[in-house]
């Protein structure tokens with residue numbers, strides 16, 4: 136197998152063309168270490184869970200926290216590309232290989248499927264696995280997909296999501312880095328979405344596919360008594376609301392939250408189950424860095440909060456505690472689990488807003504934690520991970536995890 140040195144990633148903005156296998160592995164291992172161990176070691180035949188979107192961001196945190204803290208076994212689903220002698224795999228491919236290894240070491244039976252979660256074929260494959268390998272009953276489902284497109288299996292129509300305001304154009308300040316890593320604060324204008332754009336975004340990022348998963352599994356009689364499911368959502372700050380919560384993606388999140396209410400009722404009647412959304416805090420992920428203004432916002436948020444910024448693993452450990460009953464389910468007036476309290480306190484928001492107004496290319500290094508933000512973007516692809524020797528050659532072809540016997 137060929138090995139090569141990948142010491143400098145090639146990138147276009149926040150999008151990297153390479154990822155680093157050893158860096159991705161170390162990052163996953165660091166995330167695992169950051170998950171607080173449970174008070175008593177979980178039994179080997181822990182709850183059976185399905186995590187959709189398991190290779191990155193919040194879904195990866197859900198998988199790692201689920202395995203270590205809640206003692207889950209089950210299935211992770213994601214959409215990644217393999218490497219070749221010339222190209223690296225996507226970072227999520229390497230992270231999945233590393234996650235599978237940790238699951239194996241911890242004695243957890245965890246199977247990872249690479250494919251389109253929106254398809255019926257994958258739903259059927261997962262249902263077969265639950266039926267044949269995991270005792271025929273699923274206890275939990277975490278829905279953490281972020282995707283630009285979705286093909287509806289019913290109609291064959293492909294929908295594309297956009298990140299645009301609704302009603303009027305919005306101007307937002309945003310943070311970019313040049314090829315040398317020098318920061319620039321810019322203003323960008325985004326035109327308002329059409330009705331069609333809104334409908335398409337809702338069709339991709341709203342609750343339709345989550346509901347389809349639940350219906351598919353329920354139709355096969357695979358939901359355990361007391362089954363619970365959570366889909367991830369975001370509200371965020373008034374600084375980003377024109378593009379986020381009041382924009383097309385916010386319309387999709389409102390739809391997702393509406394779906395939770397429908398599913399909650401259905402599941403309660405069917406298996407005494409629950410469906411909730413989990414509102415999480417801002418995090419640097421491949422999806423979030425694509426949203427205009429979010430880079431500046433998260434950089435300033437970290438500038439204000441420093442190490443008090445709560446990482447996804449800590450938030451998802453709390454979510455598992457609530458889903459498994461280790462702690463009571465704590466819902467807001469809209470029926471949502473809120474894991475974003477630390478981000479949205481009036482003091483934190485006022486401090487971020489004050490810096491947001493003042494931010495310029497010249498002073499941004501004092502107001503935002505740029506080293507952290509720049510590092511986080513690199514870590515999404517396995518670069519800038521402490522302890523990794525980037526001068527050492529690495530194999531880019533890593534096998535997809537085999538199902539443990």
Ligand SMILES: NC(=O)c1ccc[n+]([C@@H]2O[C@H](COP(=O)([O-])OP(=O)(O)OC[C@H]3O[C@@H](n4cnc5c(N)ncnc54)[C@H](O)[C@@H]3O)[C@@H](O)[C@H]2O)c1
Nearest residue numbers: 188190191192193213214252281282367369417418420422
């Ligand atoms: N990043 C944030 O700041 C933030 C905050 C709160 C909530 N959330 C929510 O968390 C969820 C996940 O977002 P993220 O930022 O962690 O995204 P991410 O880009 O880090 O991860 C997306 C995951 O979805 C998977 N995926 C994409 N298309 C797929 C497909 N067709 N089939 C199977 N898997 C597919 C990817 O492989 C990956 O595992 C979203 O609902 C998002 O709104 C994100």
